[in-house]
Amino acid sequence: MSRDDTSGTEPEKPAGPSNLVTRVVSALVLAPLFLFVVWYGSWLFLVVIAVAGLLVLDEWSRITHSRDFVALFAAFGLVAAVAGVWWSSNFYAAMFIVDTMIIVGLLSLLSGRPPWIALGVLYAGLPVIALSALRLGDNGLWAVAVVVALTWATDIAAYFVGRTLGGPKLWPAVSPKKTWSGAIGGLAGGALAAWAVSMISGIGAPLVVALVALPLSVASQLGDLAESALKRHFGVKDSGTLIPGHGGIMDRVDGLLAATVAAYAIGLAASGGGDPSLGLAMQ
Structure with a gap:
């Protein structure tokens, strides 16, 4: 973190008292909510983790200037992989993430751009699959x-x-x-x-x-x-x-x-x- x-490219800005208060308030609100989701588990955990994965993928695509139809396909692949953890197996879900990475990488190359979004699929997708698989275990x-x-x-x-x-x-x-x-x-x-x-x-x-x-x-x-x-x-x-x-x-x-x-x-x-x-x- x-x-x-x-x-x-930007000068460092010291964190003032108001920013510190904002950080603390945000943490006090979000941390208990996240811990509740972890405790509850089941479908709620998978839904929240899937949404978090999509948000990570969106931020990755914004940083790497990859927001386009390829990113939408990548998002679909991530959601499908999470569903795979629930209905199928962790192995097949992980393989689906890898397949999605390969496909969006090829689509990016065919459209003449670096395949940054393909790395984004791995960056967002594999942790989501891993975390979901761990939580659903005994x-x-x-x-x-x-x-x-x-x-x-x-x-x-x-x-x-x-x-x-x-x-x-x-x-x-x-x-x-x-x-x-x-x-x-x-x-x-x-x-x-x-x-x-x-x-x-x-x-x-x-x-x-x-x-x-x-x-x-x-x-x-x-x-x-x-x-x-x-x-x-x-x-x-x-x-x-x-x-x-x-x-x-x-x-x-x-x-x-x-x-x-x-x-x-x-x-x-x-x-x-x-x-x-x-x-x-x-x-």
């Missing part, structure tokens, strides 16, 4: 709680540790404020959050879950940097204006998107190709 991104609520908690904790810990300790920059060409101390602090915060969820829920071995959280925390921070690099490449400061004080939805879920895909892959491998929510708990 890009707390400290600045565009390569340990679904727990698995999503772990991923969300470690992502939020990584973001918050990285922000405050980085501001407090400072030190060498992590990748100044992409995100000038991020530091190695913040990255390490985020790693520790993510592991601690996952450990706490395991302790409270009684699911999984807390120490093992904390260790599994380490690569997920790394993935979350890489997702943040990847979105920063995309915006900097296109000279964009925020991905959108959907969330007051925060920017677009991509600005809020960039780390979660990457961590979710990594969690699904680890869970799937650990379960031997079975239920990724059980594999994530190493059960």
